[in-house]
Amino acid sequence: MKKVVRGFYSIAYSVKLCRPDVIAAYPITPQTEIVENLAKMYADGELGNCEYVTAESEFGAASILVGASATGARTFTATCSQGLILMSEVLINAAGMRLPIVLVNTNRALSAPLSIWNDHQDSMILRDAGLMQIYVETNQEAHDMVPVAFKVAENPKVMLPFMINMDGYKLTHAYEPIDLLDQEVVDSFLPPYDPPVYMTTKNPLTFGCYAPPNYYAEFRVVLQNAMERAEKELEKAYKEWAEITGRDWGGHVVTEGVEDAELIAIAMGSLTGMVRNVVSELRNQGKKVGLLKIRTFRPFPAKEIKEILKDVEKILVFERAVSFGYEGPVGMEVKSACFGLTPEFYSFAVGLGGRDVPGEEVMKIINEVYDGKVKQGFHFGTVKPFEEVVV
């Protein structure tokens, strides 16, 4: 059923179809309409037996889901920016406790300076948290990935929190026609949550033990192993989704024109569309450029990426975050995946704090790198000298 809806709603509607048991959220810092949409569905009695609560903070919301998930409930929340960072202590804990909480992060910049606009600084800081992370390009992809997220998070071989990242404003606030899923389709793909263990008086178990040094490392090893299994299980789920719905979003990565490319441009999230258009235009001009879209960021599909990049001369990463004191985090991961290869490497942090990234800028960067006019390494996109913006 095609309907013109806002990005937020494309998520909320999909969450409803996944039949969650407990939704907890704190809708501010900054405000996320996803939970307002869900609150309305709850008020209208459209969420079945689901319990929906507004918590006292994002920290509280995530903590509520820890209790609910450990009790055997399918759980969901949405947040972004400061709210995600406030949740971070709980999310790291949930990953260690192997609780399959699903959240949608509508990426936005971090303070200071305060900004309510889009970039990826929030989710990148959670890179090492033990959450699965994917980045979507469109609202349709976001809508489709919610059932996939539940399916993989709750897979007994995985049992990890899952974070879908969709660009704040760029996607969330946009109205566009979305092919909304049918309940039967989601039901055929996503079985009810059947936790291998959960809190019950019928079989009293202890959750959240502490581990002295003779146990702790083994728990971290199994977390890492779960992430490795998640890479396979997620790939399978992507494929199954394509078969059931006919909408194939690809695997962990998607490529275009990489086979003969001398330069491969890499992007994640909504920026990918712009980079794709530019790459396509340049190819029409006869330039040997290709596109690599990274969909899965954790687990990081390093082998696949290395295979794609093994013969390319130049790698150019576009990203929306910075690891201050070094360079862009996606660039770091790509370089690490390419260890042993010897391409030229470039990365550009663009669109920080919601700054517009015009096609001309992307075109200029790709052309200059292609023509050898840029120094290798990390750069910021178009920025003015600070003296010019100081008032």
Added chain:
Amino acid sequence: MSYFGPGHGACPGCGLTIATRNVLEALEGKCFVANSTGCLEIVSSQYGRSAWGVPYIHSLFENTGAVAAGIDLALKALKRKDEGKVIVLAGDGATADIGIGPLSGMFDRNHDVIYICLDNEAYQNTGNQQSGLTPPGSNTTTTPVGELLPGKVGRKKDMVSIAVAHGVAYVATASVAFHADIRRKVRKAAEIEGAKYIQIHTPCVTGWGIDGKQTILSARLAYETALYPIIEYENGELTRVRKIKERKPVEEYLKIQRRFRHLFKHPRGKEIISMLQKIADENAAKFNLDV
């Protein structure tokens, strides 16, 4: 298996374990325990050595009110409410300081949770640092006695009034000196729908500097001096107090504990002792404790 232990690693005479056993026995083990980080958690939940015979979860230090709320919501959504009651066992620091936000949220949304604060009056797991529930004059590692300062300056936070002000339907204090009273209060709380708050005075052998066999004596003296009034509020009204036959001067309570010993020789000791006596007198008057 029993509801709690054997196998926990608490000190002989630990107030926490006495309170915990009474709480779990009152509920006949039909409960879900959410426990904050702290001494009780550390002595009972080491991997492979759990002392818990009831479903138990420990997540973080400061989120136990919210975790319990989540268990309550899940039981409702999954139609499993008949399995048991949701209880929190949290220390005084987890309750009155770092976790007061999630606790307030749980109270405010009125989740069906019995929140039990095990009050040993400081962060005892980490070696006696002052919390909001540390009483004045107490010598802790973060309010040490010095040339100038006589231990903690400032009052014990009034969590009971904070709970009552949230409209919590049942609010009570209790003491490990009175086991049957703990069990009665927990059973009563279990019959009431919505959020409940019970604060149990649980002496700490190491932090307070008492002998293991003085736990009950210390707790009893706290009650007998009116420094720890044993009271009950229902729907905002004070409904019951444990009367004191012959109220004792606060020195009787203070002198047996190392944490207060300096008060008998420090230049500001007398001032603090008279302040504590004033608090006790005010408690006695406010709750009409004297027979």
